[in-house]
Structure formats: C-alpha cells, structure tokens
Amino acid sequence: MKILIVDDSKAMRMIIRRTLRNAGYDKHTISEAGNGVEALALVRGDLPDLILTDWNMPEMSGLELMTAVRKEATTVKFGFITTEGSAEKVSQAIAGGAVFLIAKPFTVEDFQKHLGGLLA
Amino acid sequence: MTELPSSATLTKLVSGVTETMFGMTFELAAGNESPPWKNQNVAWRTVVLPITGQRPLTVAIASDSQGGKMLAGEMFSCPAEEADATMIDDALSELLNIIAGQVKSSMGLEQTLGLPKMLESETMPMGWHSATLKHDESAVLIWVALNEPGQPGSGP
Numbered sequence: 001m002k003i004l005i006v007d008d009s010k011a012m013r014m015i016i017r018r019t020l021r022n023a024g025y026d027k028h029t030i031s032e033a034g035n036g037v038e039a040l041a042l043v044r045g046d047l048p049d050l051i052l053t054d055w056n057m058p059e060m061s062g063l064e065l066m067t068a069v070r071k072e073a074t075t076v077k078f079g080f081i082t083t084e085g086s087a088e089k090v091s092q093a094i095a096g097g098a099v100f101l102i103a104k105p106f107t108v109e110d111f112q113k114h115l116g117g118l119l120a
Numbered sequence: 121m122t123e124l125p126s127s128a129t130l131t132k133l134v135s136g137v138t139e140t141m142f143g144m145t146f147e148l149a150a151g152n153e154s155p156p157w158k159n160q161n162v163a164w165r166t167v168v169l170p171i172t173g174q175r176p177l178t179v180a181i182a183s184d185s186q187g188g189k190m191l192a193g194e195m196f197s198c199p200a201e202e203a204d205a206t207m208i209d210d211a212l213s214e215l216l217n218i219i220a221g222q223v224k225s226s227m228g229l230e231q232t233l234g235l236p237k238m239l240e241s242e243t244m245p246m247g248w249h250s251a252t253l254k255h256d257e258s259a260v261l262i263w264v265a266l267n268e269p270g271q272p273g274s275g276p
Contacts (some may be wrong), residue, residue, distance in 0.1 A: 009210050009213060009214035009217070010196075010207075010210050011192070011196055011207070011210045011211045011214050012195075012214045014195070014196055014197060015141060015142075015195060016199060025178070026271065056217070056234075056235060057235075058235055066210035067226055083218050083220065083221030083222075083233060084218055084221065084233065085221065085225070086225070086230060088230060103137070104218045105137045105139075105140035105218055106140070106143045106215075107140060
C-alpha cells in the first residue's frame with residue numbers, strides 16, 4: 001500500500017513514520033509532503049492508497065486537501081492526524097469522507113486501533 | 121469562565137505530551153515564576169500560537185539552545201548536537217501546536233488553533249501566565265506561557 005504523510009512539520013512527519021514502523025506497518029511505501037499544495041501535486045503524479053494528513057497547515061488545510069483530492073480521485077482513503085481532536089472536528093472529518101481522526105499526541109496503540117483494518 | 125491553567129496544570133499538560141510522544145517528562149523548575157532568560161545573556165527560541173474565537177488566547181513555548189537541541193533530537197531521532205536551528209524551530213513549533221490543543225481541551229474551548237510563529241529574541245513575551253519546566257535534574261529548561269488580552273498580568 002502507498003501512504004502519503006502530509007504535515008508542515010518535518011519532525012512530525014518523522015514521528016508518524018516512526019510510529020507506523022513501531023506499530024508494525026513497515027512494509028508499505030511511504031512518501032511525504034509539507035503542505036496540501038505539495039500533496040496535491042504528488043497525488044496527481046502517483047496516486048496513494050492512503051493519505052495521513054494534518055488539519056492546520058499553511059497554504060491549504062487538510063480538509064481542503066481532502067475536498068480537492070476527492071474531486072479527482074475518490075478511491076484514496078483519508079485519515080487525519082491532528083491536534084484538532086474535538087467532537088466537532090471528528091464529525092467534520094468523517095462527513096468529508098475521512099476514515100478516522102487520530103488526535104496528537106498519539107501512541108502506537110492509537111495507530112494500531114485506527115489503521116489496523118487498513119494496513120495489517 | 122474557566123480560569124487559565126495553573127503552573128502545575130501547564131506542567132502536567134506539557135509533560136503528558138512529551139512523555140507520550142518521546143518518553144520525556146518535565147517538572148516545575150525552582151523559581152519558575154520568573155522567565156528563565158531574565159538576567160541571563162543567552163539566546164532563547166520562542167514560538168507563539170494564537171487560539172482564536174470567543175475567548176482569544178496566545179500560547180507560547182521557549183527554550184534555550186540546549187533545551188531546543190534536546191527536544192529536536194528526540195523528535196527527529198538524532199543526537200541533540202546534530203540538531204540545527206531549522207530543526208529546533210520545527211520541533212518547538214510542533215510541540216507548541218500539540219500543547220495548545222491540550223490547553224484548549226483542558227479549558228473546554230471550542231475554538232480554532234492558529235499557526236505557530238517564531239519570535240525574535242528582542243520581543244520575548246513578559247508578564248504572561250507561565251511556568252518554567254525542567255527535565256529531570258538537568259539544566260534543560262523550557263518555558264510555557266499563556267496570554268489572555270485584558271486580563272491582569274497579561275503582556276503587551
């Protein structure tokens with residue numbers, strides 16, 4: 001499976017990679033983007049199976065990215081990894097077509113709980 | 121109206137984040153009432169992040185060079201001495217982002233987090249509701265603070 005990690009923090013992208021590995025999901029192809037605009041360009045070049053995106057980012061938010069990708073490719077699954085973990089944001093994400101929302105700070109167990117069905 | 125988190129609560133929130141993300145805990149430092157850079161001729165890196173909405177707040181985090189390198193090293197999984205200024209700014213910004221989310225939740229605020237912004241050293245915030253934290257017995261310090269416009273003790 002091809003996974004695209006989208007977060008404006010390089011440190012967080014590394015932590016997400018590390019957590020995926022520690023959760024046992026180290027056999028997947030992972031790429032990264034630093035914002036929604038960069039992610040959209042990558043998606044157009046090579047469609048991922050799953051996008052793990054932050055919510056708040058400069059230039060284009062994760063929600064805007066999901067809407068833009070959905071217009072072009074409906075098969076891509078979306079999951080949010082964000083500090084915006086309120087019930088309202090979860091509802092907004094799910095209504096927009098996201099499969100899950102993981103709140104920061106997260107644990108390996110959080111990844112296994114939300115990603116187990118997709119990546120195991 | 122919910123009060124701003126106490127120094128002890130801020131410490132718990134920050135330490136909870138760092139422990140969950142990379143197994144590092146913090147406790148309140150002695151003399152935590154004063155900004156730790158006071159009377160020190162050292163450069164601190166400071167990041168601020170607004171929480172916008174009905175009750176606007178600004179959250180800040182600052183660290184000295186040693187603290188910034190240590191945090192960046194943990195977050196980037198590299199030796200602290202290899203962490204450069206860009207990595208330190210990135211690590212502090214992301215840490216602040218998560219801490220701000222915890223502050224927002226702890227106060228029951230349904231508001232929006234803004235984006236983090238680095239401050240230059242000459243504009244270090246003063247008079248904010250703050251706590252200075254230390255990691256174990258080391259000299260590593262970080263400073264976290266909240267500012268609510270119009271409240272007693274709030275900064276300029």
